[in-house]
Amino acid sequence: MTPLLPALLDPPDRVALRFPDRELTYSELASAAAALAVQLAGRTRVALHATPTIHTAVGIVAALLAGVTAVPLNPKLGERELAHVLSDSAPELVLAAPGAPAPGDLPRVDVDLDATGTVPGDEPPPTAPALVVYTSGTTGPPKGAVLSRGAVAANLDALAEAWEWTADDLLAHALPLFHVHGLVLGVLGPLRRGGTLHHLGALEAGTLAASGATLVFGVPTQYHRLADQLEADPEAAAAVGRSRLLVSGSAALTAVDHARLQKATGLAVRERYGMTETLILTAARASDEPETGTVGKPLTGTEVRIAGDGDMGAVEVRGPSLFDGYLNRPDATAAARTADGWFATGDIGRWTASGALALVGRSATDLIKSGGYKIGAGEIENALLEHAGVAEAAVIGVPDEDLGERIVAFVVPVGEAPGERELIDHVAALLAPHKRPRQVRFADALPRNDMGKVVKARLPRE
Ligand code: MCA
Ligand code: AMP
Numbered sequence: 481m482t483p484l485l486p487a488l489l490d491p492p493d494r495v496a497l498r499f500p501d502r503e504l505t506y507s508e509l510a511s512a513a514a515a516l517a518v519q520l521a522g523r524t525r526v527a528l529h530a531t532p533t534i535h536t537a538v539g540i541v542a543a544l545l546a547g548v549t550a551v552p553l554n555p556k557l558g559e560r561e562l563a564h565v566l567s568d569s570a571p572e573l574v575l576a577a578p579g580a581p582a583p584g585d586l587p588r589v590d591v592d593l594d595a596t597g598t599v600p601g602d603e604p605p606p607t608a609p610a611l612v613v614y615t616s617g618t619t620g621p622p623k624g625a626v627l628s629r630g631a632v633a634a635n636l637d638a639l640a641e642a643w644e645w646t647a648d649d650l651l652a653h654a655l656p657l658f659h660v661h662g663l664v665l666g667v668l669g670p671l672r673r674g675g676t677l678h679h680l681g682a683l684e685a686g687t688l689a690a691s692g693a694t695l696v697f698g699v700p701t702q703y704h705r706l707a708d709q710l711e712a713d714p715e716a717a718a719a720v721g722r723s724r725l726l727v728s729g730s731a732a733l734t735a736v737d738h739a740r741l742q743k744a745t746g747l748a749v750r751e752r753y754g755m756t757e758t759l760i761l762t763a764a765r766a767s768d769e770p771e772t773g774t775v776g777k778p779l780t781g782t783e784v785r786i787a788g789d790g791d792m793g794a795v796e797v798r799g800p801s802l803f804d805g806y807l808n809r810p811d812a813t814a815a816a817r818t819a820d821g822w823f824a825t826g827d828i829g830r831w832t833a834s835g836a837l838a839l840v841g842r843s844a845t846d847l848i849k850s851g852g853y854k855i856g857a858g859e860i861e862n863a864l865l866e867h868a869g870v871a872e873a874a875v876i877g878v879p880d881e882d883l884g885e886r887i888v889a890f891v892v893p894v895g896e897a898p899g900e901r902e903l904i905d906h907v908a909a910l911l912a913p914h915k916r917p918r919q920v921r922f923a924d925a926l927p928r929n930d931m932g933k934v935v936k937a938r939l940p941r942e
Pocket of ligand 1: 655656659753754
């Protein structure tokens with residue numbers, strides 16, 4: 481059985497992790513993570529205070545070495561969401577960087593980058609859970625997707641094949657480390673290959689150009705902002721153009737931004753598509769000229785089908801990278817499966833003539849994608865309704881050049897309207913800053929149908 485991170489058992493003479501303030505070679509990473517793993521031995525599930533730091537990367541590696549399930553926590557999680565995640569996942573302790581204000585009343589274990597230990601030779605089977613990652617649904621609080629070690633390994637190997645990703649690659653990105661994109665693809669991806677991760681802190685033209693990256697990951701919002709910067713800095717654009725691959729995912733990159741990035745760097749951005757629950761499903765290959773408007777072809781081992789008889793339909797999937805289910809939510813797990821056992825993504829797609837998948841929409845209108853984060857409108861509405869000045873609330877995503885979708889809240893106040901900023905801060909404090917409405921619009925009433933249900937399609941989008 482291949483270990484999940486083979487390079488830790490036979491460390492190559494190479495930098496494994498480079499963050500703005502610290503780097504670790506493979507030997508140093510193996511040693512620090514092994515020492516931490518000893519402190520985790522015998523636990524079942526631990527929380528990871530997932531700041532965008534090298535400590536988070538060492539913490540996840542230690543959890544994997546120890547065979548305990550890690551629950552990455554957005555360090556900016558608001559009180560309501562944090563309480564939910566902690567009570568739902570019941571971690572036994574929290575791993576955090578020394579000095580970082582770790583959440584909750586949990587016992588904490590500091591990630592010591594200079595500790596020394598020996599990597600154990602055995603590890604749990606591929607069926608053992610590696611991670612529980614929280615993701616929003618249309619209603620209710622976020623659900624914890626349980627991802628097995630085998631799913632992670634299979635997905636990273638399929639991506640390596642698609643992108644010809646090897647130990648010689650230096651991956652640069654600036655993604656948050658509490659979601660699949662940044663943590664699984666962005667940290668475990670390079671470590672499984674024995675290559676290097678350079679986390680840039682922010683995806684900025686100058687630092688990216690200086691990084692010498694061969695591979696770059698980002699969400700469309702980051703690429704949109706990068707395009708602005710590269711257009712103003714041809715030298716940086718030329719340096720970025722010496723990378724092998726720019727890969728975008730988590731939301732759709734607009735045709736305009738594809739064209740701008742290609743003009744500036746000479747590189748055609750590859751898109752890939754996936755979900756927290758499924759890991760990555762399809763990807764534009766390194767060896768193919770990408771077809772703009774598509775998210776590439778299914779990865780090896782993954783099956784993707786379009787339901788129905790028409791050209792366009794619900795995207796349903798199965799394969800080795802799928803999750804085991806939602807933690808404590810057999811009802812939601814069952815609801816996400818079709819009668820014949822495929823996973824219903826909730827996305828609507830169609831095949832192009834070349835066999836690539838084009839995404840054309842989502843079946844649920846109450847899911848918003850903003851900055852690459854998935855956010856349930858209901859979560860925000862519930863948070864708004866907890867404010868004494870809010871009688872009714874309806875939340876929608878409106879198209880936004882920078883964020884893809886921008887969260888706008890319509891609020892019927894109780895008496896005199898509270899301040900817009902107050903309501904925005906209220907949501908940021910209860911949930912997380914990225915779930916805050918960017919705009920609050922006050923109304924005397926919400927548009928409702930004969931049944932009294934809010935008709936969001938009638939809310940003004942301008
Ligand atoms: C602003 N801030 C606030 C408030 N307003 N804090 C408290 N209260 C407020 N009212 C703070 C924020 O915490 C943040 O601080 C800063 O102001 C800016 O926040 P924000 O506006 O949210 O950031 P942004 O500039 O709009 O962020 C753009 C971004 C971000 C960098 C692109 O959206 C991002 O990192 N997206 C990545 C999403 C992602 O990884 N998705 C993967 C899931 P500070 O500056 O200190 O941070 S999807 C997935 O995993 C699947 C598998 C897939 O397909 O990939
Ligand atoms: P999440 O639940 O945060 O993992 O987000 C998964 C969703 O992000 C998918 O169901 C898609 O709707 C969307 N998504 C991911 N990658 C892409 C992409 N390249 N293009 C369009 N949508 C994407």
